[in-house]
Amino acid sequence: MNVNSLSQRLYKVAAYLPEGSHFADIGSDHAYLPCYVCLQDKTARAVAGEVNQGPYESAKNEVTSHSLQDRIDVRLGNGLEVLEVNEVNQIVIAGMGGPLIRDILEAGKEKLGAVQRIIVQPNIDSRSIRRWFLNNGYSLVEESILEESGHIYEILVAEQGDPEQPYDKKQIEKELWLGPYLLKQGGETFWKKCQEELDKKRYVLEQMKKASSVDQDKVDGINNEIIWLKEVLDYDRH
Template identity: 40%
Template sequence: MLKLSRRLQTIAGLVPQHSRVADIGSDHGLLPVYLLQTGRSDFAVAGELNEGPLQAAVRQIEAAGLTGRIAARRGNGLAVVEPGEVDCVTIAGMGGALMAAILSEGMAAGKLEGVTTLVLQPNVGEDLVRRWLLQQGWYLAAERLVEEDGKWYEVLLAVRIADAEACSTMLYNPTFLPLDRDEEEKRRLLLHMGPWLLRQPSNVLRRKWQSEADKLRKICARMGRSDSAEAAEKQREMEREIETIEEVLGCLQTDKRSFS
């Protein structure tokens, strides 16, 4: 059986049992092979745009003896699946803007027909993915934060449910954050930092955002050596963001309410 990285293992753990999965941008096909080997999935599509990784996925699938149960297909985004063919889509390792675009294009083409679960791991722009889910009527059911090789990865589980709008309204309720900020800013923070991650604070979450604040401080220090008005304005914006991060982390240490 394949051994996955912690990141891919976390993604696999959010795929519902006996799903028919489309792994978009599958690279070497590790995730679909693992899902079939563990019995978590009954059928999978490994979609890949580039020929090199696609052939690597084909070899991986053949070596695992899963040729008849995993279809390796070349294509852009969700173009590799037919409407109703799968009920779960996984997309990992790309930017949030690209991920949202793939989902939008797939939805417009009817490729999300029959899909009830999305497991998404954007490398950057996580807020863009959360915003897309919110706008398109998906409910963000869970979030995981994984630290691996000095990097942090957020994994988002979204589902189709009848009362998604009401549940999302509760999830992104700005009153959850006890900060002296207006409601719009609090919602921005929930989208930016993750509503479930903030409701279930961990040491990994704190390390991630302390690291982000440290990066901003270093940038501010460099900008402080510039005489331009533009640099001064950007420095002030970053200083405000650092202050906000510190406030959020401070309230998480003292206010560990769970969502219900």
């Protein structure tokens, strides 16, 4: 791996790891991220977890090619099963669907006692992870959004602590879906994502109205989401 060839989303993920991190990268994809971090920070250590034999072997070879075997431990196993209790201080899970990331965190909750920071980059459905954070005593401390190779990615950073919640239930649902920090930050990439979501919701609504039986609760839910998206786009662009 040429460290300069790391994807932009993984550069951004790496930037959220504090100096001297002892972290786990779950679903490590050739261990590119742990190698990059440990090459940049001589005090960092990592566990690279892979569930399949092929990627596990690739990750081991990558670590060996950089002579980082003393600081990166590549392990074969499912999710957080590769970790000992209280072994790491940060966890990274990038490049999976939101529901899968949520399920990995849920299944491995007993391994999270010493984990101060969780950094996730879901490919879809960030809402499911935000909801998990909210329900499990993690506060979002930062979010970012970027576009790379035609895809829009969100990165969420959470730390242990009582999450602050809006009093209004609808506002909570809006922030779980669109992201409290992203809503405040705005920006072209966020607006582009909201416009794409708005187009999708309008299409789904039209299809639902053509159905022989209409689920009014679902229609009302989509109408609510359309209102939220229009609020974001109208407010931020005028």
